[in-house]
Amino acid sequence: GFAERMKFSAMLLFSALWLLLVYVPITHWVWGGGWLGDMGLYDFAGGTVVHITAGVAALVAALVLGPRRGFPEQAMPPHNMTMTVAGAGMLWVGWFGFNAGSAGAADETAGMAMAVTQIATAAAALTWMFAEWLNHGKPSVLGIATGAVAGLVAITPASGTAGPMGAIVIGFAGSLFAFIASTKVKKALGYDDSLDVWGVHGVAGIVGAGFR
Numbered sequence: 001g002f003a004e005r006m007k008f009s010a011m012l013l014f015s016a017l018w019l020l021l022v023y024v025p026i027t028h029w030v031w032g033g034g035w036l037g038d039m040g041l042y043d044f045a046g047g048t049v050v051h052i053t054a055g056v057a058a059l060v061a062a063l064v065l066g067p068r069r070g071f072p073e074q075a076m077p078p079h080n081m082t083m084t085v086a087g088a089g090m091l092w093v094g095w096f097g098f099n100a101g102s103a104g105a106a107d108e109t110a111g112m113a114m115a116v117t118q119i120a121t122a123a124a125a126l127t128w129m130f131a132e133w134l135n136h137g138k139p140s141v142l143g144i145a146t147g148a149v150a151g152l153v154a155i156t157p158a159s160g161t162a163g164p165m166g167a168i169v170i171g172f173a174g175s176l177f178a179f180i181a182s183t184k185v186k187k188a189l190g191y192d193d194s195l196d197v198w199g200v201h202g203v204a205g206i207v208g209a210g211f212r
Contacts, residue, residue, distance in 0.1 A: 001057075001058025001061055001062045002058065002194065004068050006061075006065065039211065041210075042157065042158070042161070042209075042211060043209065044099070044157055045101075045102035045113075045157065046102075046157070047154075047156040047158075051204070051205030052201075052206055052209065054197060054201055055198045055205060056198070058198050059193060062198075066192070067191070068192055081142065088145035088148055091152065095156075096117055098156070099113045099114070099155070102160065103160065109160055112163070113159040113160055115164065116159055116164060119168060120151045120152075120154060121148050121152050121171060122148075122171070123172050124172065124174055124204075125175070127175035127179075128144060128147020131175075131176060132179070135183070146178075146200060150175045150178035150179075150200045151170075151174055153201050153205050154170050154174025154175070154178075154205070154207050155167055155170050155171060156208060157208045158208055170208055174203075177204065178207075181199035182199030182203075183199075
């Protein structure tokens with residue numbers, strides 16, 4: 001979210017403080033018998049603990065630091081689309097371990113978590129593709145990769161309970177709201193979230209979060 005605007009040393013300090021002051025307490029609120037868990041917040045693999053918290057932090061950091069030089073007048077496309085697609089593919093494959101591994105066993109819950117992760121991600125990639133097609137006249141590989149990540153994020157908190165049809169709905173909704181946040185809302189408000197961390201991780205994480 002704050003790429004190209006922070007020194008490496010400052011990034012290390014920010015990351016350490018965020019880990020201790022944000023991630024650790026919220027992890028215990030949700031998974032350690034804390035008040036959010038007692039209220040019924042269900043987060044199977046980290047949608048709230050990881051993605052919502054990181055998305056909010058990225059948005060706040062981007063707002064505090066201000067935009068990059070030339071933003072938004074200067075186009076700032078990805079440096080290398082081949083690496084972008086390869087990275088998205090690695091995320092897609094690695095996410096099976098992320099979600100299914102949260103079952104803690106090689107059982108039916110882990111198997112269904114793998115299945116719904118695949119289904120939601122595919123639905124989200126197609127949703128972003130068609131949304132981009134309708135809004136901009138043509139789809140893009142970057143959009144498909146971004147939609148896939150939004151789907152991975154959205155299904156994460158519900159991957160232990162959702163079925164195939166629920167995964168389609170979650171993937172569709174997560175990707176659609178992430179698309180709106182990353183294009184329409186971002187443009188309207190003028191903040192410079194370099195990698196759309198708030199739009200893709202924060203918003204899609206909120207869409208996927210739920211209570212028992």
